[in-house]
Amino acid sequence: MTKPTASPPPSTPGTPDAPHTFRSWLHDRSELGVSVLLLALGVLVLTDALTMDVDITQRGPVGPRTVPVVVGIGLLIVATLLAIDVLRGGRGQAEAGEDIDLTEPADWRTVLLLSGVFLGSAVLIEPLGFPAAGALLFWGAAFALGSRRADRDPLIAAVLSLFTYALFDKLLGVPLPGGPLMGVL
Template sequence: MTTATPESPESPEPPESPGAQPEPRRSWLKEHSELGVSVLLLVLGLLVLTDALTMDVDIAQRGPIGPKTVPIAVGAGLLLIAVLLAVDVLRGGRGEAESGEDVDLSEPADWRTVLLLAGVFLATAVLIDPLGFPVAGALLFWGAAFTLGSRRYDRDPLIAAALSLLTYVVFNNLLGVPLPGGPLMGVL
């Protein structure tokens, strides 16, 4: 009768159970899934470049930078990033998982909050013409704060009104971007 000694270099592997499945191999595309982002950037870059190069510009160019310059630079940048990302992924580079966010992925999504925020945005889009940006913007800021959990009824409407008026004055009066004023059109 012989017994196995602990010094033996080869230890027998445990027998596989008859119902055990071999570990599935990941496909090449699944291992290189970041290439999808690269393809998306490539398509977007080609679209931006095609649109920029086929743009019909009627106005005379003033200075060295015309209306085609920025879209061409953005399109070329997108193509460059797509190529660099593809090369990195093919060389074995992998994106790192988010570690800084405090999100419990086992919890279900808070659809009530998402739908309420969507309703606030939709109401703003509908009310901006008849009420003007200052009133619709105040409702937007206050509605978003309320939906996200703030219950300071004494402070939130005042902050929302101040933010909305400040945004209106900056865009309408200082930057020259016309926003609908509504009833406050003559006042501001």
């Protein structure tokens, strides 16, 4: 007959096991990090909205502060509700997408390529203008995500970029830099 083994005593603060226990408690409630991020964003949005310089004359009940204040309050409410849910034992479901292998590591090459394309277009938008920088952005994003159709990708990127430029600059009245190409067209 075997003797039952005694379970180890619970760790108390100051023992070597205490940090590991706290770390595992945090690991089990990692969604609290999202809650803290949402809380910080809500405070930032509200602070920015309430310190905004606004013209006193307003034409209606909704001023320029209304939307940022509503968004900031919404962020604070969601952060609070998420924290309460996590502390009560709620957990987010692991993604079980049909074509996602959760055991595979992240594709950092794609992430870095997309980041480089985005930053490059942000740098080039002023000297080249939105149509050229936007075309480079659309084509670069397609390339980074795996498309290798050199016959159609640049053409689609140029059409998308010109359409976006016309929509925002001409129809919606949002000024975008046209660059040297817009002087020719």
